[in-house]
Amino acid sequence: MTHADAKLRVSGLNAAYGQALILTDVALEVGAGEVTALLGRNGAGKSTTFRAILGLIANRSGKVIFNGEDVSALATYDIARRGLGYVPEDRRIFSDLTVEENLLVGRQAPRAGAPTWTLERLFKIFPNLRELRGRPGGRMSGGEQQMLTIARTLMGNPSLVLLDEPSEGLAPKIVEQMIEAIRDMKREGLSLLVSEQNLHFARLVADRAYVIEKGRIRFAGTMAEFDARPDVRDAYLAL
Amino acid sequence: MAPLFSRSWPLALRVSVQHARVFPLNFYFDQFVTGLASACSLFLVASGLSIIFGVTRIVNFAHGAFYMLGAYIGFTLTEQFSGAFGFWGAILLAAIVVAAIGTLIEIILLRRIYDAPELFQLLATFGVTLIVEDLALLIWGPNELLGPRAPGLKGAIDLFGLPFPTYDLLLIALGPLVLGLLWLLFRRTTWGVLVRAATQDREMVAALGVNQKWLFTSVFALGVFLAALGGALELPRQSANHTMDLQVITEVLVVVVIGGLGNVLGTFLAAIIVSELNAFGILVFPKISIVLVFLVMALVLIVRPWGLLGRAEAAARAAGGAAILRWRPLAARGRLAVVLALAVLALAPLAVGDYYLTVATEVLIFVLFAASLHFLIGAGGLVSFGHAAYFGLGSYGAALALKQFGLGMEAALIAGPLLGLAGAILFGWFCVRLSGVYFAMLTLAFAQIAWSVAYQWSDVTGGDNGLLGIWPSAWAAAPAHFYWLTLALVAAGIAALRMILFSPFGYSLRALRDSELRAEAIGLERRRIQWISFAIAGGFAALAGALYAFLKGSVFPDNLGIPLSIDGLVMVLLGGVDTVSGGIVGAALYRSLSIWIISHTDYSKLALGLLIVVLVVLFPKGVVGAFESWRARRAPRTGGESS
Numbered sequence: 001m002t003h004a005d006a007k008l009r010v011s012g013l014n015a016a017y018g019q020a021l022i023l024t025d026v027a028l029e030v031g032a033g034e035v036t037a038l039l040g041r042n043g044a045g046k047s048t049t050f051r052a053i054l055g056l057i058a059n060r061s062g063k064v065i066f067n068g069e070d071v072s073a074l075a076t077y078d079i080a081r082r083g084l085g086y087v088p089e090d091r092r093i094f095s096d097l098t099v100e101e102n103l104l105v106g107r108q109a110p111r112a113g114a115p116t117w118t119l120e121r122l123f124k125i126f127p128n129l130r131e132l133r134g135r136p137g138g139r140m141s142g143g144e145q146q147m148l149t150i151a152r153t154l155m156g157n158p159s160l161v162l163l164d165e166p167s168e169g170l171a172p173k174i175v176e177q178m179i180e181a182i183r184d185m186k187r188e189g190l191s192l193l194v195s196e197q198n199l200h201f202a203r204l205v206a207d208r209a210y211v212i213e214k215g216r217i218r219f220a221g222t223m224a225e226f227d228a229r230p231d232v233r234d235a236y237l238a239l
Numbered sequence: 240m241a242p243l244f245s246r247s248w249p250l251a252l253r254v255s256v257q258h259a260r261v262f263p264l265n266f267y268f269d270q271f272v273t274g275l276a277s278a279c280s281l282f283l284v285a286s287g288l289s290i291i292f293g294v295t296r297i298v299n300f301a302h303g304a305f306y307m308l309g310a311y312i313g314f315t316l317t318e319q320f321s322g323a324f325g326f327w328g329a330i331l332l333a334a335i336v337v338a339a340i341g342t343l344i345e346i347i348l349l350r351r352i353y354d355a356p357e358l359f360q361l362l363a364t365f366g367v368t369l370i371v372e373d374l375a376l377l378i379w380g381p382n383e384l385l386g387p388r389a390p391g392l393k394g395a396i397d398l399f400g401l402p403f404p405t406y407d408l409l410l411i412a413l414g415p416l417v418l419g420l421l422w423l424l425f426r427r428t429t430w431g432v433l434v435r436a437a438t439q440d441r442e443m444v445a446a447l448g449v450n451q452k453w454l455f456t457s458v459f460a461l462g463v464f465l466a467a468l469g470g471a472l473e474l475p476r477q478s479a480n481h482t483m484d485l486q487v488i489t490e491v492l493v494v495v496v497i498g499g500l501g502n503v504l505g506t507f508l509a510a511i512i513v514s515e516l517n518a519f520g521i522l523v524f525p526k527i528s529i530v531l532v533f534l535v536m537a538l539v540l541i542v543r544p545w546g547l548l549g550r551a552e553a554a555a556r557a558a559g560g561a562a563i564l565r566w567r568p569l570a571a572r573g574r575l576a577v578v579l580a581l582a583v584l585a586l587a588p589l590a591v592g593d594y595y596l597t598v599a600t601e602v603l604i605f606v607l608f609a610a611s612l613h614f615l616i617g618a619g620g621l622v623s624f625g626h627a628a629y630f631g632l633g634s635y636g637a638a639l640a641l642k643q644f645g646l647g648m649e650a651a652l653i654a655g656p657l658l659g660l661a662g663a664i665l666f667g668w669f670c671v672r673l674s675g676v677y678f679a680m681l682t683l684a685f686a687q688i689a690w691s692v693a694y695q696w697s698d699v700t701g702g703d704n705g706l707l708g709i710w711p712s713a714w715a716a717a718p719a720h721f722y723w724l725t726l727a728l729v730a731a732g733i734a735a736l737r738m739i740l741f742s743p744f745g746y747s748l749r750a751l752r753d754s755e756l757r758a759e760a761i762g763l764e765r766r767r768i769q770w771i772s773f774a775i776a777g778g779f780a781a782l783a784g785a786l787y788a789f790l791k792g793s794v795f796p797d798n799l800g801i802p803l804s805i806d807g808l809v810m811v812l813l814g815g816v817d818t819v820s821g822g823i824v825g826a827a828l829y830r831s832l833s834i835w836i837i838s839h840t841d842y843s844k845l846a847l848g849l850l851i852v853v854l855v856v857l858f859p860k861g862v863v864g865a866f867e868s869w870r871a872r873r874a875p876r877t878g879g880e881s882s
Contacts, residue, residue: 054446058354080448092443094436104429105436106447156448 006065007032007160007191008053008084013062015052015215022048023215026062030160030193035186037206037223038195039237045215046195047089050162054079054086067113067159083114085158089165089195091149095138099129102137102148106155114159115188122151125184143174150181160191167201179204199237203227211236262522265399272398274518275511276407276476279414282510283469284487285494286421286503287462293438293501294458296357297349298676301364302466303488304371308337309467310479311375314384317474323390334468341463345456348852353455355859357676358622362812363855365805368484369848375481377842386474406475413472417465418507425503434458438501485801489687490517493532496680497539499549508547530691533684537669540681544673566749566819568741584726588719596718598834600725600790604783606826607729609810611779613822614736616811618745619772620752621671624679625686626780626807628666631799633659633781634788635693638706643699648712652728652785659781660774662689667773671766674755683801690799705795709788725786732779733823739775740819748772806833813854815861824863 006029013026023045030036040046052060055076064072064079071079080086094102103119110116123130126147132140137148146166153161166182167175182205185192196202202209202223209226211219213236219226226232288302316329344367352359392409395402425431437444437454445451470483477483490513498509513532520531539547569577588596612626636658640651666685673681693700700706715721739745747768750758759765788794797803806829814825832850837843858865 056442056446075450076442076445077448077450080446081450086446088443088446092440094439094443096439097432097436101432101435104432105444105449108448152447 005032006030007034007067008193009063009065010049010053011063011065013049013052013060013064015048015057015060017057017059021215023052023060026052026212026215026217028193028210028217028220030191031208032191033186033189034208035182035192035194035206037202037209038193038212039197039199039202039209039226040195040212041197041237044212044236046212047164048215049212050086050088050164050193050195053162054084080156080158081108083111083157083159085153085156085161087149087153087161087163087166089168091142091145093137093140093145093148093152095136097137098134099137099140099148100133102152103129103155106152108156110157111159114157115190116157117154122154125181126151143170143177146170146174146178147181154185158190160193161185163192163194165195165197167196167198175201197237199233265401267519267522268399269401269403270518270522271515272403272411273407274515275414276404276410277517278510278514279410279417280469280473281487281490281494281514282414282507283417283472284466285491285498285506285510286417287465287469288491289495289498289501289503289506290421290434290465291459291462292495292676294434294441295349295353295455297353297360297364298357298492298679299364299459299462300361300488301344301367301371302462302491303484303486304368305337305341305463305466306470306487307375307479307481307484308340308371309333309470310386310474310483311379311384312336312467313471313474314379314386314479317387321390326387326390330468330471330474333471334464337467337470338460338464341467342456342460345459348856349459350452350455351856352859355855356816358616358808358812358816359855359859362809363852365809366848366851366855368488369844369851371848372481372484373842373845373848377845379479379481381481383478383480385478389475392475404476410472410476414507414510418503421503430454430457489683489801490532492680492683493536495546496677496684497536497546499546500676502546502548502550505546505548530688530695533688533691536684537681540673540677541669544677546677566740568737581726581730585723588722593718596722597790598831600718600722601787601834602827602830603722603725603729604786604790605806605810605830606823607732607786608780608783609807609814609822609826610733610736611776611783611822612807613811613814613816613825614740614779615772615776616808617816617818617821618740618752619748619769619776621769621773622675622679622808623670623773623776623804624683624801624808625689625804626682626776627799627801627803628682628686628689629659629663629777629780630784630787630803630807631693631794631796632662632689632777633784634794634798635700635706635784636781637785637788638709638794639699641709642706648710648715648789651709652782652789655785655788656778656781659784660778663774663777663781664770667770667777671769671773683804686799686801686804690796690801693796693799700794700796703796705793707793709792709794711789715789721790725790728782728786732782736775736779737819744768744771809851813858813861815858815864818861818863821861821863825861828862 008030011027013023014021015023026049028038038046038049048057051057053064055074062072063070066079066082066084069082071082094105097105103122128144129148129151132144137145140148163182166178170178179201182192182194194202194205206223208222210217211232218236219229219232284302284306288299291297291299313330313333316333317326320326320329348363348367349360352363389406392406395404396408425435433444433449433454437451441451494509494513495506497512498505512535516532516535524531587599608630612623615621615623615626633655637651637655640646640654641648646654670678670681670685694702710716711721715724747758747763751763751765751768755765784798787798810825810829811822812825813829814821814823833847836846840846860868
């Protein structure tokens, strides 16, 4: 399934921590305006895939094409500057900084081909943040932090966002808000790559899915194709 | 290396001793206000160090050198310009010039080694310090330079009947002003927000698209600017000299540790505390004035391990630790090689003359010293900045046994290590309560306490004059005989250290280094194990120190000084922290090189500094580490190994 207009195209991606190989020949694509899910169990290599794409792992090889440009050799900040946003699994809020200051760190100039976000627009999607704008990031609930970390990434006006396990550890009500937020972002024209363990969540937001296990891609297809393959689910995702 | 604190502190001490013990109340007040004025420069320098550390995680040892450069360049510039405008312009310009130099060093040197272990950056900046010291000597000469008085502020005002310099009043006002400006800079500008974010999580800041290269560079430039400004502002108060760098850096490290690393307000408070302790310590306890500051620091660290306003470090990178190399005892071939090497060394006296035997003896002694420090750093992950304390205690223990108690060399060689062991047990108890940079700072503080006791307690230690006439017994007096004795003891010491390293105790120690949490979870008692290893390392360092006393025939406070502690670190890092034999190879290389350099040039610091900087850039894993990864590359299937 090769899209000529793929937003992100990863091929032959290998990554290792020390001498332990984590990713082997990972290949995946995210189409423009599409929400793609990366499914896998704990430790399957989802977060490592994201970190390798962003150049946060020193020991890696392979090709990362973003917007038709090879960014494999670029520094992390340079990749982010090209409009590739990243929301880490552990949120990594700057706990000493206020909500507003956290957002300020993420701010980048508007760019063509990507939605432009302002504080006001973000506060519309995440109304909680408006009330908390002067509060230190460290003194927020997990759900609020998750919203903040997404908003912070959006401040960079990305055209594609890597969203690492957005539903992890959140209360059901917050998960619903998260689903809405992802749909909002998609409506704005953003492309998303969302890693998930929660199949229900993935079904509600994703157009296509990849399944990763032990650092290798085991399945690629639309969500409908994935649902037609219970063997894939049982082999690589069931606990 | 030159004695460190011989100029300024003891001078103040002598002055204080001349005074009567009871002073009028207004004198105390005057002393208090003088302390406040001194706090200004100290705060400027310390806040610069603190800011740099916060973002770049570099303990910038060269900060003292930048402070000194600020004073020297300020001196030159104030000579050029006159009038109030000229004076203040010159002070400011000096700070800017030094900041530019610092920026250049950051771009050329530090950028290459940000990813190296923290200690490498310390080493590199220590190398820079050495270079700057000799350059200052070359450019401005060896004499102290008396700076100009500030125009319009030359006089003194009457403060409860005592004259008080108006310039000091200005400094007292300047401290809070700078504090306020820094606060505004960090709270009210985008740059400040980015810096604070980077202080917390550099990787995330990069993932958000911030080019940290320039953030680091600008932070470094600001920090250096503050240091240089602090130095230039001291010109009207004290003369510029080429020992002021190490003097200020010790005080600054203390300030930063008391206040909390990375916390500017804490730095401000701590600068006042330290300055007041200096001001009053001399009056109240003239004999232990230096000790007082360090005692307070030790106390603060025990009560609040991260300083007054600091917070716990989020899992700081260990100095060694990330060892991918597999450590293993020597295999049969390795043992054979060691036996052969020992045989060759033992036969050396047949081939070389007395001079080279003496040099070889010295190198051997430092091999043991470095091996003991390597045991602590490499296996324990405990980076000591003050390992010379135990070396020096060994020297003094041996010398005192000989001089005060009339024992022979044999007994002295036991007494020295015992004193070092006792010191390590006492100091270690405190030190193992901390970890990371704070552990390093506390070891430095204790080394300074030991140094100042040796320096000030002249009735027993001879003070600056040291203890002379520490010669070996007749049977060991010939260079060849003393060489053999040293070789035997050093070989035995290193063999013992290696046996401990590959014993269950050594495994526990390395387990704690690699993951404190996991090791404690399986029942290893961190403090006790690290305390014992601290004592072991101290004991063997003291054995080296005792031998050194007999080699040189004398003992001086230098034997406990910071330069020697740093030498130890250089040797270990040069050899390679992550390797088993790094300390041995590093010591042999570095000591031979430095002896050779010192005998061949008047500017040995310049040469050594350049050498350190080049080696750090070329061999970020140390010499042995570089060799072993080269070997691993040639035989990829075996993986990395170290023996």
